[in-house]
Amino acid sequence: MQAVVFNEFGHSDVLRLEELPDPEPGPGEVLVDVTATALNHLDVDVREGTSRFPVECPHVPGVEPVGRIAALGEGVEGWQVGDRVAVYLIATCGACRYCVTGRESLCTAPDWFVGMGSPGAYAERVTCKTSQLVRVPDGVSDIEAAATNIAFATAWHMLVTRARLRPGESVLVNSVGSGIGSAAVQVAKLAGAFVIGTSSRADKLEKAKELGLDVGIDYTSEKISEAVMRVTNDQGVDIVYEHVGGELFQEGLESLAKDGRLVTCGAHSGEVVPFDIIPFFRRQLSVIGSFVFTREEVELCFRLVAQGSLRPQIAATFPLEKVKEATDLMESRDFFGKIILLPGGRS
Numbered sequence: 001m002q003a004v005v006f007n008e009f010g011h012s013d014v015l016r017l018e019e020l021p022d023p024e025p026g027p028g029e030v031l032v033d034v035t036a037t038a039l040n041h042l043d044v045d046v047r048e049g050t051s052r053f054p055v056e057c058p059h060v061p062g063v064e065p066v067g068r069i070a071a072l073g074e075g076v077e078g079w080q081v082g083d084r085v086a087v088y089l090i091a092t093c094g095a096c097r098y099c100v101t102g103r104e105s106l107c108t109a110p111d112w113f114v115g116m117g118s119p120g121a122y123a124e125r126v127t128c129k130t131s132q133l134v135r136v137p138d139g140v141s142d143i144e145a146a147a148t149n150i151a152f153a154t155a156w157h158m159l160v161t162r163a164r165l166r167p168g169e170s171v172l173v174n175s176v177g178s179g180i181g182s183a184a185v186q187v188a189k190l191a192g193a194f195v196i197g198t199s200s201r202a203d204k205l206e207k208a209k210e211l212g213l214d215v216g217i218d219y220t221s222e223k224i225s226e227a228v229m230r231v232t233n234d235q236g237v238d239i240v241y242e243h244v245g246g247e248l249f250q251e252g253l254e255s256l257a258k259d260g261r262l263v264t265c266g267a268h269s270g271e272v273v274p275f276d277i278i279p280f281f282r283r284q285l286s287v288i289g290s291f292v293f294t295r296e297e298v299e300l301c302f303r304l305v306a307q308g309s310l311r312p313q314i315a316a317t318f319p320l321e322k323v324k325e326a327t328d329l330m331e332s333r334d335f336f337g338k339i340i341l342l343p344g345g346r347s
């Protein structure tokens, strides 16, 4: 099979298209012909060796394959060759106290993560455990499924599950043009929130308004926390949806209403920040960590896409051999939504 490999950590020019042997599904596993996979900023951290996950070279990146089951390993039941599936990125144990209470993103004994502990989705084929499979329903294309999986399930997990967003609350979404930003605008609107969003570009803010954004803030011309206070009559927002880190994390804290909560899942612009404890406790704020999502949340988001309640945003699609162009586009931030690779050359 063809796969994108890096043999050393570094910039996008370390990515190579190579011919690798087809993986073999072991007991309880399936082989998936990958038709589509979305790019994630995590792939960049993995490739640069800064992800804090134990990744070794050579490595095939890519954390969210979508495709069709091509072969069944020994003892597999309930799945057929040809089934259209997305792969949940963690091979969870299914038995720890978190797995058995529907909190599998906290699994204490995960086998591996697709694209981190095992070969990833920038390839024509991957293997995974049946416990990782999520059916893609009719009405959701492979490309839409790839653009939905991590982006929308992450947004759902952060806003609804972790931050417990309620109708009538206000939400600040940082970077509305990103995959998880454009997803969060839609999830927040669907949940009945007043949605404020940031971007460095007016055209991205306009596009986000088509998805439910109520007020856009261009952070190149106005300090975010000051703009939020202007828009909310000096009250601040109930929830800040944060995935950037660094200065935006600080601005997020300063944008919160009393009893507000900042929920975060990323920090590629700065992982360690100063933290002023006094206003934090006097204003009774909360900072909430969020890590991935559950398979149930992926299934829910697929259903909401199928019924037209959520609209995955496809920025561009690329064949596998154009992986460098695709990655460079993602790192340029000059796009809106999700960038999709098509390893099988079809949708």
Ligand SMILES: [Zn+2]
Binding pocket: 092, 093, 094, 095, 096, 097, 098, 099, 104, 106, 107, 108, 109, 110
């Ligand atoms: Zn577990």
